[in-house]
Amino acid sequence: MRDGDGPAVKTLSLEKVYGSGPTAVRALRGVSLSFPDGEFAAIMGPSGSGKSTLLHLLGGLDRPTSGRVVVGGNDLSGLSDRRLTLLRRERIGFVFQFFNLIPTLTAEENILLPALIAGERPSRYAGRLEELLGLVGLEGRRRHRPDELSGGEQQRVAIARALLRSPDIVLADEPTGNLDSGTGTGVLELLRESAGRYGQTIIMVTHDPRAASFADRVVFLSDGRVVDEAGGLGAEAILERIKRLEAAG
Numbered sequence: 001m002r003d004g005d006g007p008a009v010k011t012l013s014l015e016k017v018y019g020s021g022p023t024a025v026r027a028l029r030g031v032s033l034s035f036p037d038g039e040f041a042a043i044m045g046p047s048g049s050g051k052s053t054l055l056h057l058l059g060g061l062d063r064p065t066s067g068r069v070v071v072g073g074n075d076l077s078g079l080s081d082r083r084l085t086l087l088r089r090e091r092i093g094f095v096f097q098f099f100n101l102i103p104t105l106t107a108e109e110n111i112l113l114p115a116l117i118a119g120e121r122p123s124r125y126a127g128r129l130e131e132l133l134g135l136v137g138l139e140g141r142r143r144h145r146p147d148e149l150s151g152g153e154q155q156r157v158a159i160a161r162a163l164l165r166s167p168d169i170v171l172a173d174e175p176t177g178n179l180d181s182g183t184g185t186g187v188l189e190l191l192r193e194s195a196g197r198y199g200q201t202i203i204m205v206t207h208d209p210r211a212a213s214f215a216d217r218v219v220f221l222s223d224g225r226v227v228d229e230a231g232g233l234g235a236e237a238i239l240e241r242i243k244r245l246e247a248a249g
């Protein structure tokens with residue numbers, strides 16, 4: 001599904017300005033980043049530093065004011081809205097803090113939804129569904145509806161749904177924000193395993209240093225700029241860096 005040998009995702013001098021005139025907000029001020037295949041990356045930074053804006057631009061959910069986002073060799077700025085929607089559907093999986101499951105569908109129907117949206121027969125995914133149910137540990141909950149599942153189980157359904165069609169990229173916004181720490185650990189291990197096993201690039205926005213410590217690399221934003229990045233940091237070291245950024249802001 002990939003074109004060329006470049007990184008899975010990269011941004012070049014990405015700028016995003018909301019509004020205009022004296023009330024304009026410069027949410028991103030020249031962000032250039034590269035995310036290789038199979039990397040599990042975390043994006044951290046103080047409130048308002050531009051994390052969600054960056055994630056939305058990476059996923060083609062919004063367009064930059066200037067600069068470029070390149071996904072699997074495709075420059076998103078050159079794509080029409082329709083092509084962008086198709087690329088998103090084919091290559092990108094989204095996991096958000098609020099699980100966005102359809103309440104009237106069972107766990108397994110929710111997981112299969114991206115196939116229906118893409119106009120494919122869900123039966124094509126029978127094997128993949130079993131694999132994912134095993135991976136997220138929900139074999140025994142497949143016929144439950146979201147209101148019959150715990151928060152952690154719902155989040156695991158959302159992750160399985162994001163992974164169904166094996167997207168090259170998974171974008172996760174605070175995927176553990178609503179979960180207790182034990183359940184959150186399960187979700188983070190799942191994301192890490194998915195990157196390792198399937199070579200997917202996973203980019204996660206989080207405020208939680210412990211969650212970020214599961215990532216291969218942590219990128220720190222402050223005031224719309226990348227101010228630091230490091231791999232192999234423990235939760236304590238991440239917390240220290242965040243405190244320093246918040247104090248500087």
Ligand SMILES: Nc1ncnc2c1ncn2[C@@H]1O[C@H](COP(=O)(O)OP(=O)(O)OP(=O)(O)O)[C@@H](O)[C@H]1O
Pocket residue numbers: 018019025026027045046047048049050051052053054
């Ligand atoms: N739609 C919008 N219109 C105007 N300003 C916006 C919009 N979305 C975000 N902003 C502003 O852009 C800046 C960056 O916002 P963003 O949501 O990307 O930050 P964040 O790092 O994700 O923050 P948080 O950690 O609080 O979620 C903030 O100053 C915010 O107020």
